[in-house]
Amino acid sequence: MIIRKTELYLTDEDRQLMNRTVRRDCSQRERLRAHILAALDGGIPEKTSG
Numbered sequence: 001m002i003i004r005k006t007e008l009y010l011t012d013e014d015r016q017l018m019n020r021t022v023r024r025d026c027s028q029r030e031r032l033r034a035h036i037l038a039a040l041d042g043g044i045p046e047k048t049s050g
Helices: 012-023 028-041
Strands: none
Touching: 012 028
């Protein structure tokens, strides 16, 4: 069963900003947040339960 609680839709401009954040030298927290946003925007489920 796939559990998805958060729906997130980013604009192209938001995606570009997020990608720049991931690539530049930033804090680990900022990089993690950008990866989480990318996953949610890409439709990856928050949690997968067997």
